[in-house]
Amino acid sequence: MSNITPQPGILDIAPYQGGVSHLPGIANTVKLSSNENPLGPSEAAKEAFRRTAHDMHRYPSSDHAELREAIADVYGLDAGRIICGSGSDEIISLLCQSYAGPGDEVIHTEHGFAMYRISALANGATPVEVPERERLTDVDAILAACTDATRLVFLANPNNPTGTMIGASEMARLADGLPDHVLLVIDGAYAEYVEGYDGGASLVEARPNVVMTRTFSKLYGLGGLRVGWAYGPDHVIAVLSRVRGPFNVSSAALAAAEAAVRDIAWADKCREMNARWRSWLAEALGEHGVPSDISHGNFILARFASQAEAEACDEHLQSQGLIVRRVAGYNLPNALRITVGDESSCRRVAHAVGQFMATAR
Numbered sequence: 583m584s585n586i587t588p589q590p591g592i593l594d595i596a597p598y599q600g601g602v603s604h605l606p607g608i609a610n611t612v613k614l615s616s617n618e619n620p621l622g623p624s625e626a627a628k629e630a631f632r633r634t635a636h637d638m639h640r641y642p643s644s645d646h647a648e649l650r651e652a653i654a655d656v657y658g659l660d661a662g663r664i665i666c667g668s669g670s671d672e673i674i675s676l677l678c679q680s681y682a683g684p685g686d687e688v689i690h691t692e693h694g695f696a697m698y699r700i701s702a703l704a705n706g707a708t709p710v711e712v713p714e715r716e717r718l719t720d721v722d723a724i725l726a727a728c729t730d731a732t733r734l735v736f737l738a739n740p741n742n743p744t745g746t747m748i749g750a751s752e753m754a755r756l757a758d759g760l761p762d763h764v765l766l767v768i769d770g771a772y773a774e775y776v777e778g779y780d781g782g783a784s785l786v787e788a789r790p791n792v793v794m795t796r797t798f799s800k801l802y803g804l805g806g807l808r809v810g811w812a813y814g815p816d817h818v819i820a821v822l823s824r825v826r827g828p829f830n831v832s833s834a835a836l837a838a839a840e841a842a843v844r845d846i847a848w849a850d851k852c853r854e855m856n857a858r859w860r861s862w863l864a865e866a867l868g869e870h871g872v873p874s875d876i877s878h879g880n881f882i883l884a885r886f887a888s889q890a891e892a893e894a895c896d897e898h899l900q901s902q903g904l905i906v907r908r909v910a911g912y913n914l915p916n917a918l919r920i921t922v923g924d925e926s927s928c929r930r931v932a933h934a935v936g937q938f939m940a941t942a943r
């Protein structure tokens with residue numbers, strides 16, 4: 583026996599359940615459980631990654647200046663207010679570490695991304711779950727949940743796993759209505775999929791209490807390299823920069839991300855392909871009696887009549903080599919989250935769901 587115990591909160595964290603990636607004994611499987619880009623990264627990113635092999639003995643840049651410049655160029659932002667992390671997961675963790683501890687509250691929404699709760703608990707803070715309205719962010723409910731103890735509000739827009747999003751005026755109303763001791767974190771992991779949407783950047787520039795997080799893991803297809811970034815007011819970037827490790831992003835990840843963000847043609851192609859097959863898939867599932875909300879991300883939240891039906895459909899999909907995501911852990915037991923794959927994957931999913939529904943009811 584020992585008296586070695588972790589910090590309060592840590593044993594309340596349910597271990598993270600990632601998307602399944604293999605089905606033993608089944609050939610020709612396709613993984614549609616982690617919102618990965620079916621086209622993969624741009625050729626330019628792969629080439630930049632390969633070139634870094636020669637310099638692996640060197641420590642990476644600690645100021646990330648080149649990547650920040652590239653992001654600033656492409657998105658029209660101020661490079662001085664960008665910080666890079668090992669995935670946006672690290673940025674979420676740095677925000678909790680910097681702003682929320684024991685006795686503090688961290689707000690997330692009913693079907694919000696799991697990392698908000700995990701990071702809050704890891705830092706001893708109390709996660710507070712706020713209801714959504716039919717799978718859509720409810721600004722009034724968030725404002726009503728704020729107390730003197732609230733430090734952070736995390737909101738993914740578009741949200742994962744619902745795929746829904748609120749508009750600019752609702753987001754501005756939220757930022758305006760928060761008490762001045764609360765920092766609003768707009769998680770833009772799927773912002774690149776939304777045409778004409780800045781992910782919250784203009785709100786960051788207009789206000790002292792808004793931070794936007796972004797990732798290279800989704801549209802840019804670099805989930806395996808772990809690169810994310812945030813755009814925030816000077817005072818927040820200065821705080822996060824003190825807390826982050828000086829070499830938190832590897833040289834390979836920095837180089838690939840820089841090439842990826844500058845390859846605008848590839849990003850456009852991926853966005854267009856996603857939009858096309860996302861609407862095709864949603865329509866095909868709808869015709870089989872499986873509805874979904876309009877999704878703004880690279881996945882669809884397919885809704886079934888019951889948890890039993892959702893699980894039975896998942897089992898049928900698995901028997902056909904199709905791996906999708908159960909989302910009971912996101913308070914959505916009746917649903918399955920299906921990443922929009924390439925044409926052949928979308929056709930296989932639609933066909934298999936059709937087979938299942940023909941016998942299910």
Ligand SMILES: *Cc1c(COP(=O)(O)O)cnc(C)c1O
Nearest residue numbers: 669670671695742771797799810
């Ligand atoms: C995938 C995802 C992230 C991303 O994470 P990385 O750590 O950058 O890979 C962040 N937020 C949401 C809502 C996501 O779905």
